[in-house]
Amino acid sequence: MSDLQHATSPSGTRPPTGDDEARALVERLAEPCTGRRGALLPLLHAIQHEVGWIPDSLVPFVAHALNLSRAEIHGVITFYPDFRRRPAGRHVVKLCRAEACQARGGAAIEAAAADRFGVAMGETRPDGQVTLEPIYCLGLCATGPNALVDGKPVSRVDAARLERIAAEIAA
């Protein structure tokens, strides 16, 4: 798959190339999970944490490590919004779309962010610099609109804060 070669995750790690590397990676990450019941989600989180996303090429090795079918793994990866089957941009901005943020002008900020960052909600900019994603509540509902910028929470997002975020993601 071509995106295997070019992809870099936000943390800059490279996905494994070739079966041997893929197997070794999955086995290493699965090791602390063995003997744990319901190990699939923790393992998928571990993979995504390390690689930045979950390449399809790893699925057979995950299936083997946990003695599950590939279909089950595919079903789980595609069910949960957190798991990515494509690399994200170098920066990930998640904007809260839920009610309490809407009550504080969230919809306008959503539109302004898409405009300012040059990327539609749910997409990665073609230059791979930023991914803009919806999130449904961060539990910061009294001080919205809220965002998570590369994992860092930002409250009271307004035009000035958007500018600061834009500067951060330009880097």
Add this chain to the structure above:
Amino acid sequence: MTRVFVSCDMASVALGADELADALAVAGAEVVRTGSRGLFRIEPLVEVETGGGRIAYGPVAADEVAAVLDGTHPNCLGDLAALPFFAHQQRFTFARVGITDPLSLSDYVSHGGWAGLQRTRAMSPQQVVDAVKASGLRGRGGAGFPTGIKWQTVLDTPSAEKFIVCNADEGDSGTFADRMLLEGDPYCLIEGMAIAAHAVGGTHGYIYVRSEYPFAIRTLREAIFRSAHLIAPFTLEVREGAGAYVCGEETALLDSIEGKRGQVRAKPPLPAIQGLFGRPTVINNVLSLAAVPFILAEGPERYSEVGFGRSRGTMPVQLAGNVKNGGLFEIGFGITLGELVEKIGGGTESGRPVRAVQVGGPLGAYFPPSMFDLPFDYEAFAQKGGLIGHGGVTVFDDSVDMLAMARFAMEFCAVESCGKCTPCRIGSTRGVETIDRIRAGGRRGDAVEVLPQMRNARAAARGVDQEIALLRDLCEVMKYGSLCALGGFTPYPVLSALEFFPEDFGAEVPDAAARR
């Protein structure tokens, strides 16, 4: 060296608490990180230890710390406990949050920690369950089911292995009490779970935390590590969610822990009898479990003596959205919605009139100010076609478009549906479309429908009233035809918006033609 206290709560950090704490440290203060006091208007907040107690300043920017340390900062609030927002609270569950260092075991002990667990250990399991029953505690996750009765079922079901599961998925918009407790007083939850384990014979526990709460996950993992010896032989682990709202539904949550897609299970069997990995399982919300140490330490009567009707004890109410004094307000049941929004909350932050209040998260009803005399009580809200859910109160001012909010409720249901049943999976999308047609002033037959071959298709146009009737009908189907409350309760926000704010739906009629 001056000792100062700054919150490390995610909400405080989002407002600049880390920068403030760093600046204070650079200025030579000894900085202790605590949970949040729960009033976000005054954050980032710093409290300075003095001979006469803590003196608070807030909000304080990082470049203003010198003025705090020499006592000249204009935003001096004095003793926070004296502020009306705090003086009016009854903090049973949140007594320590904002005051202690969340991970300090010695802070926990010196503020009454483990007293409930110690008493529990001198009691028989049945006595513990009886105490929880006597407290009148009902599930704080939404459904309000009596916690003691749930525990009784698990106690009465023999099994070599039983689980205690904490539901920390807190997906409801407008709620953050679970998060504040997990970050601000994790040992309180751990103690509650250890008490539950003693009561029902639990062997291992899981805390399922949504991935949107990275701070809570980190704090909790560390707290479990540090307190493992105090709860042994009971053991605990954290499981991280993966962004699915429906995993807050208890059976979907169990499937998710088991490593599956988070789909809702049909009940029976009840989780209390056949839950996680087929074993008897206590599954409770964070706030339900965190209320238990108080009940055991102070006695169930102390808890049940506050409250209203069949809603006993306190509710950590979360004031959210466009509200001046947004934050966490723990109070006995029975306070009216109006008191919460106007008196405690201080009205909207924008200064405009309140138009609507959504109580209970995305599945809760929208209420107009004319219903502000409604007491905070499970039954009173149910009677009015609403729910108190997890205690979130989201305030909107008069700029809100209620049709848009109704549409969002359907859209959210479509995004988050687990897909198991048709009324929810398909109905929600049809709901969005129907609301869009209401917005557009009704619909004409489309190009295909008016073809002569389409004998059974409706060729006539539909007006707004007919579309609204269709929407009501759809809501009926979702309400009664859905397996869980996601599909079943999404009609609450939709129908309440229709009922209390009809002008946002019908007022489009006269100029609908002009819009097209």
